[in-house]
Amino acid sequence: MRRLVLLVVMLLAVALVPPLLAPGPDSRALPAAGRLVPVGDGVELAVTELGTGPPVVLVHGLPSSAADWGEVPERLAALGSHVVVYDRAGFGFSSRPPVVPGSYTLASSARDLKGLMEVLGLQRAALVGWSYGGGVVQVLAQQAPDRVSALVLLGSVGPDYEEKPEEPIAFRLVATPLGLPLLRWARGIPPLARAMTHPALVDAFSGAAHIPPGWEARTEAMLALPGTLRSYALESRRMDISMLNPEEIRVPTLVLQGGADRLVSTAVAEDLARRIPGAKLTLVPGGSHMLPATHADLVARDVHDFVATH
DSSP states (O other), X not given: OHHHHHHHHHHHHTTTSOGGXXXXXXXXXOOOOOEEEXXXXXXXXXXXXXXXXXXXXXXXXXXXXXXXXXXXXXXXXXXXXXXXXXXXXXXXXXXXXXXXXXXXXXXXXXXXHHHXXXXXXXXXXXXXXXXXXXXXXXXXXXXXXXXXXXXXEESXXXXXXXXXXXXXXXXXXXXXXXXXXXXXHHXXXXXXXXXXXXXXXXXXXXXXXXXXXXXXXXXXXXXXXXTHHHHHHHHHHHOOGGGOOGGGOOSOEEEEEETTOSSSXXXXXXXXXXXXXXXXXXXXXXXXXXXXXXXXXXXXXXXXHHHHHO
C-alpha cells in the first residue's frame, strides 16, 4: 500500500510537467535486434540462431525479451547445441499483432512458437520456457508433444501460480484499465520510470546487489519501445493459467527453480514436478527469478546435460 501511495503522490507532483521536458530512456542501451522471421497471421519474430547440434529454443517471460537470456545462448552453443532465441510477439523487436480475441495469450504465443519451428525446419526441439514462457512451452507440449524432445521449465508459471500481494506496483498496475495510460505517461519521465523499474528488478533479482550493471537502463529502453507496455498489459490480463494441465505432458521435463525466487514461488515448481509424469526438480539455493542472468553457467550446463540425456 505504501508503494502505491508513493507512486500516486509522485504522479500528482509532476502531473503538470510535460514528458517532453525530460529525455526518455537511452536508446543506446538497446540490444542488437535479431532477424525478422514471418511465422504466420502477419506475425514476425526477431530471431537469433547460434551453434550447431540438437536444437534448443529459448522462450522468454513477461515483460522481457531475448536479450534477458544474457550469456546463456552463447554458452549453450559452445556446449554443442543449435540455439534459437527470439522475442515473443509484442516484445523486443518482434511485431505487435493487432488486438483481437485470442491474441496476447499463452495459446497465441504457443502458436507463434510452433510456426517459428516450422519455418526454421525444426521438426523437434528441446524447449526452455522461463516464467510466462514456461506456460507457453507447456501449452505446446500439451498440444503437439511430437514436436518437443525435452522440456525445461525455469521459474515457470503453473497451475499453482498466483500473483503475490507484495508484487511490485508496476506489475499490478499494468493489469488494470487505467494502469496502461498511467504507466505509458510516467515512463516518459525518467525519475518515474526508474522509480517503477527499480523495485520490480529488486524483486526479480531477489536483492538490488544482484542486478547486473546496465540491466536497468536496458530494461527501461526495452519497455519504452512502441507497443511494449500494451503487450504487457494484455498478456497480464489474458493469462489463463487454467489451460495448463501438467498431467498431460508426456515429454522429459526438468523443472529448474531458484530457491529464493520472489516472483514465482518454489511451491509452484514443486507442484509442476509432482504433476508432470517423471519430471525432475532442481532447486538452486539462494537463486532468484533471474537465474539466466545470475547463474548463466549453471543454467546452460543443466539444460545441456538434460537435453543430451534425452
